[in-house]
Amino acid sequence: MDGFLEYVPGNSFLHRLNPVTKIAFAIMFAIACFCTGNLVFLCLMLALGLALAASCSMMRQTLGLMRAVLAFSLVLAVLLLLTTPKGDLLVELPWGYIGSDSILAAVVTVIRLEAAAIPLFLTFYVTKMTDLSNSFVKVLHVPYRYAFTFASTVHFIPVFMNDMRGIMEAQTARGVEFDQGGMVRKIRLMVPLCVPLLISSVRKTNSSAIAAEVRGFNLRTRESGYKRYPMTGADWAVIALGVVVLAAAIALSLL
């Protein structure tokens, strides 16, 4: 069973790319999505994201992620719909109206968030966390302390999600009905569970810090890692593609 944001082993083109290339492309891709509101361009970006996911056999994970992002982006879209009166009047509201352009803006928001999220999350599925932090140190000369902090933060997300799942299971076994009632009831039931989650996260963080200290964390330098992360032709080609995508988005926004 694959966990959220956990590395999935493979040997696809994306797996083989330099971790720095993957994160750079994902960032450029996300910025490009936010640079323009052109619906056709955003749909193409979404299609490109899905093609990337298919190329490394991550469609199942990507569709799961898209479902999660959809829930969040729909909330934003509804807010946008109700608070941004634009275009021809469609529905009158006590504080304004819903216009034809408001609907377009809501659709753009949903597609933009979906498209921007895919390569970012895909990066974590096709890159080992240690490779990501080590390549930051080796290639970008980021101090190891900061690279480790970033890697640890991302690494702990699935760990805490697993913990939360375990805690919810334990409480379900005691009779707490998470599967009954509405959202408000669910939130009310989940609040007390934050205590064991907080306690376990503090304990885990403390143990990790002690383990890192005793293994000579402070002695580590840029040269400590034995693995090299050379930039190949494929890496430069992907970065070039990222630059082109970003330039196209900026050009569309200026037109």
Next chain:
Amino acid sequence: MIEFLDVHASYDGTTPILKGIDLTIEDGEFVAFVGTNGAGKSTAMRLVNGLLKPDRGAVLIDGVPTTQLKTSELARRVGFLFQNPDRQICSSTVRDELLFGFQAVGRLDDEARRRVDQIIEEFRFDGDADPFLLNRGTRQLLALASIVVLAPPVVVLDEPTTGLDFCECVKVMGIISQLHRAGTTVIMVCHDMEVVADFAERVVVMTDGRVVDQGPTFDVLRNRKTLDEADLVPPQMVDVSLLLPVMEPRFAGTSVATANTLAEMQAAIEDVAAGGAAAMAASEKDALDDVPFQGSERKER
């Protein structure tokens, strides 16, 4: 009564964890599930309290499939002790933690408060203590107490002694034993075969999602073929008994082949050892009688 009827189960719907389990657990039994990691023991436990639903087949609690019972209804019938008490504990005081179960199943009344006070006294807890500041063993006891307080007819224990020292382990198992004597059905997953031999009445051996053997504890523990198949090591006492020849009991009245508790096993082994020692002494005496006493020979010279 709990029945597993041709149960197939998986977590993701594709990778089978349980591959057709048929099993019946009668009311008031103490059953231990043993097997290596990944054998499917914990998955079987999750099916009992409805945390997991079978892909195929059915798990019946008193004749009702778990799929037809609400979580709170199942929680009233089946108490579940997790390996890690920190996932279970969520209140700021020991008293609130014990009351939480009643709250969850909608039974928080004066009777519940009286029962909590009684359990606090029985377990010798400080009701106002912060559960997260207690040591590991006491937290495990608190997690157990939060199940005992609800008095469910069935208790499922997923490796209840993991991470506990000897004294804590004895204390936890003592309480579980008391529960069982009071008529509670106890189902336990355990890797500690000494604990299994000491407490369980029946053992279910699992390997690769299947039940490979089940029966009275010592019958299963003496079955070397099953133990080898499940990669299990029996308690030392049983191991020693398997090396000894089956002899007629002389002193204890039980032979190593029929002992049903560790105490009986020990008595039988002592019996065999005593018999062996006596035989050895007799043969040595015979041998010595044949040897002329050199000291007297010297005297004669």
